[in-house]
Amino acid sequence: MVTGAAADEAVAIARARPALAVGLHLVLVRGRAASPPREVPSLVGRAGAFSDSPVRAGLAYQFSRRARAELRREIRAQLEEFRRTGLSLSHVDGHLHLHVHPVVLAILRDLASEFSIPAVRLPSEELAATLALDRSGVGTKFLHAVIFGLLRRHGERRMREGGIAFADRVYGLLETGRITEEYLAGLLPKIRAARVELYCHPAAEIPGEPRNGPPGSGPAELAALVSPKVKVAVEANGFRLTTPAGLFDDTRTPALAR
Numbered sequence: 001m002v003t004g005a006a007a008d009e010a011v012a013i014a015r016a017r018p019a020l021a022v023g024l025h026l027v028l029v030r031g032r033a034a035s036p037p038r039e040v041p042s043l044v045g046r047a048g049a050f051s052d053s054p055v056r057a058g059l060a061y062q063f064s065r066r067a068r069a070e071l072r073r074e075i076r077a078q079l080e081e082f083r084r085t086g087l088s089l090s091h092v093d094g095h096l097h098l099h100v101h102p103v104v105l106a107i108l109r110d111l112a113s114e115f116s117i118p119a120v121r122l123p124s125e126e127l128a129a130t131l132a133l134d135r136s137g138v139g140t141k142f143l144h145a146v147i148f149g150l151l152r153r154h155g156e157r158r159m160r161e162g163g164i165a166f167a168d169r170v171y172g173l174l175e176t177g178r179i180t181e182e183y184l185a186g187l188l189p190k191i192r193a194a195r196v197e198l199y200c201h202p203a204a205e206i207p208g209e210p211r212n213g214p215p216g217s218g219p220a221e222l223a224a225l226v227s228p229k230v231k232v233a234v235e236a237n238g239f240r241l242t243t244p245a246g247l248f249d250d251t252r253t254p255a256l257a258r
Contacts, residue, residue, distance in 0.1 A: 001025045001095070002081040003032040011085045021090035021243035024082045026075065028098045029057045034077035040070040054096050061103045072107050079115045090244040093121035093199070097173070100151045102158075109162030119165040119244055121197060122155045123148045123173040129190045130174040133183055141174045148173060165248040167257065168193035172200055177213040180220050181227040188233040195247050196239070197257045200225070 001007060002024065014022045027033075029050050033040055037048045042064060043057075044050055051057045060067045082089060092108060093099055099108070100122060108120060127145040131138065159166050169191065175183055179200035202225055203218025205211065211218060224230060234241060239256040247257040 001027050001031060002078050002085075003027060003034050011087065014085075014087055019243075021245055022087050023091040023093060023244065024078060024089060026078055026092055026094040026099045026104070028061075028071070028074070028094065028101075028104065029054050029096055031095055033074055034081050035070075035074050040074050042067040042070050043074060054098055057098065058101055061101055068103055071103065072110075075104065075107050076111060079111060079117075083115065088245075089116060089118065091119040091121060092117055097123060097148070100148070100155050102151075102154055105155050105158040109158050109164065112162040112164050117162075117164055119167075119248060120155070120159055121170055121199070122152050122159070122166045123170045124152045124167075125169060125171045125174055126190075127174065129187065132190070133186045134175060134178065136178075144173055167197040167247060168195045170197040170199070172198060177201070177217040177221075179224055181224040181229055184224050184227070184230045185233045188230075188237045188239070191237070191239075195257075197244070197247065 004010070004027075014020055027050070028043075030052050031050055033044045033048050033050060037044050037046055042060065051060075061071055094104070098104065099120065105120070108117060111117065125145075127141060130141060156166065171187065171191075172179060179198075184198075200221040201212045201218060202222035203212060204222065205216075205218055213221075234256060242257055244257050
């Protein structure tokens with residue numbers, strides 16, 4: 001998040017770890033714009049903050065010509081802000097997945113060559129596999145599977161038009177906040193794809209810092225990522241761990257990007 005409160009610290013950490021792949025987490029809802037408010041008044045309030053409602057923001061981006069023009073300006077501004085860090089862009093994803101909105105994907109396609117966008121995250125996971133491991137929140141999971149399944153199919157066409165890569169499967173949406181050791185160990189044998197992306201929100205909870213999920217979810221997801229049991233499951237199912245950049249090389253070895 002190039003406009004996030006900890007952006008400078010994140011950039012410093014990334015520069016100190018050159019092997020770390022870093023992407024742009026595009027913010028178009030529940031966050032601050034990179035553009036001055038006077039340049040994108042249809043998108044933000046006077047303080048420069050986007051709407052807190054993904055639905056309201058998505059409708060504006062779809063049906064307001066003025067908002068769409070300002071949206072292009074803002075996406076360019078965030079890409080330019082990332083470029084100024086000097087970091088290599090590994091991929092683009094988005095806050096609350098608003099980057100898979102058809103209008104946003106069209107803009108990313110148009111800007112792909114100018115900003116060297118190599119890959120974009122397109123959520124894609126099997127509802128049945130998730131429910132076999134955890135049947136909580138069935139209604140929400142079903143709704144997300146339908147909506148993001150449709151967006152995925154549209155997104156595949158847009159990304160191919162722009163020469164932008166995307167993974168065969170992307171896991172994390174349906175079980176958001178609950179990517180535990182048990183879930184990953186159960187999921188890995190069910191995956192039937194070669195290029196797979198896994199995302200979650202690992203964290204060490206610090207008093208006074210806001211959480212990015214339910215209480216305890218950050219430490220649980222962090223524990224899952226460093227779990228010896230999960231490492232064994234990765235190797236047993238023929239995957240190799242890699243970065244988003246390594247996910248789209250020319251090899252045929254199944255790869256899992258974290």
